[in-house]
Amino acid sequence: MLDRRDVVRALLEDRGDLLVVAGLGASAWDITAAGDCPNNFPLWGGMGGAAVLGLGLALAQPQRRVLVITGDGEMLMGLGALCTIAVKKPANLSVVVLDNEHYSETGGQETATRHGVDLAAIARGAGIADSRVVHGAQELGPLRQAIHATTAPLFANVKVAPGNHPLVLPPREGAYLTARFREAVLGPAAHHQL
Amino acid sequence: MDRDALEMRPDAAADWPDRIFDILKAHGITHVALVPDAGHARLIRRCLADPAMTVVTLTTEEEGVAMLVGSWLGGAKGVLLMQSSGVGNCINMLSLPVLHRAPLPMIVTMRGDFGEFNPAQIPMGNAVQPTLEAMGTLVRRADVPQDVPAVVDAVIRLAFNTYRPTAALLGQRLIGAKTFGKD
Incomplete structure (x- = not known):
């Protein structure tokens, strides 16, 4: 079974100017373990908001690529966002769920995906045509390439092993x-424009 | 019972929705997130008709709170339009603009506020202002048409000049109370 830190490290390899939003908890620690930088926006709260925050960013910066990395519990709390994203069809937005089928930050309770809920099928049903399930390391390279080459929103549910890593x-x-x-996105004018 | 009695809209002669649109344009607001409300119908039509505006219809209002934090991160100015009942859906998500010092103006059409017919609108309508304020949002309200432009303008300025969520509450007196044909 894939290790979530390995997945994130592989997806963020040679990331260029990719903008990355991470959902609260383990996903935020994962992107930080891969290397904290100004193009990262790790969330500490707002559970259920990561994907649609990425939509706002993608619509505001259509020439930049935006990747949201979040957990299954976080995604389950904001499933409507998949509909909202599908309708707007941003060409530059990818959402990757690290699905360990558990609420790992709160004691490892099972999530709905543990009981058969298929997030990729939900995303596809919402209208995100490129919605995939990833099980193997050999699928990570193509997924990483797709994140840098999308012409429509992409959704990937990556099955990863449960369990906690050291906090980063x-x-x-x-x-x-x-x-x-x-x-990082707007230059020094970011602090002066109104 | 006719549809007009069910879905109260501002009087066709009322031009305050157009004044709000003018204020959004004057402030350079280009991203509009919304869950529709009859009270906002005219403003929503104006936004949809403007090719310079990106309009996102949400499945729930809290999406708009998170989305507009993302818009701000990308350098775009946005506004969230909703009915008072939607405020209740936003409460925890308001943690994000508070924590991240992100400007987030909201324009809320009130129900459960003035001559309400539907008892289900009263609990949230009555709680809008205290719950928003409990979540660090500056709240101003307009109850007569001539106050709408100044209040909306003030709320947008407060948001973008001082980096926080703000809300303009447009009182039900402006919009009319649903009567379900019982008047």
């Missing part, structure tokens, strides 16, 4: 995370 925490100050990200 990103900065916690929300204003700092916002300011460094906006400066």
Whole structure:
């Protein structure tokens, strides 16, 4: 079974100017373990909001590629976002769920995906045509390439092993995370434009 | 019972929705997230008709809170349009603009507020202002048409000048109360 840290490291290899949003908890620790940088926006809260936050970013920056990495529990809390994304069809947005079928931050309780709920089928049903399930390491290279070459939204449900990794925490100050990200995307004008 | 009695809209002669649209344009707002409400129908039509506006219809209002944080991260200015009942769907998600100091103006058409007919609108309508304020949102309201432009303008300025969620509550008195034909 795939290891979530290996998956994230593989997907973020040679990422160029890829913008990355991570859902709260383990996904945020995973992108930080792969290397914290201003083009990362790790969330500390707002459970259920990661994918649609990525939509807002993708619509505001249509020439940049946006990747949302989140967990199955976080995605399950905001399934409507898949409909909202499918309707807007941003060409530059990918959503990757690291599906370990558990709420790993809260004691390892089972999520709905443990009981057969198929997030990729839900995404496909919403209208995201390229919705895939990833089980093997050999599928990560093609997924990474697709993230950099999409012409329509992409959804991938990557099955990963349950269990917790050592904490690798990103900065916690929300204003700092916002300011460094906006400066990375918009330049120094980010702090002056109104 | 006719549809007009079910879905109260502002009087066709009322032009405050057009004034709101003008204010959005004047502030350079290009991204509009919304869950439809009859009270916003005219403003929504104006936004949809403008090719310079990106309009996103949400499945629930809390999506709009997260989405507009993303818009801000990407350098775009947005606004969230909803009915008062939708405010209740936003509460925890308002953590994001508070934590991240992201401007988030909301324009809320009120129900359960003034001459309401539907008892189900009262609990949330009555709770809109205290719950928004409990989540760090600055709230201003307009109850007569001549106050709408100033209140909406103030709420947008407060959001983008001071980096926080703000809300303009448009009182039900502006919009009319649903009567379900009982008047």
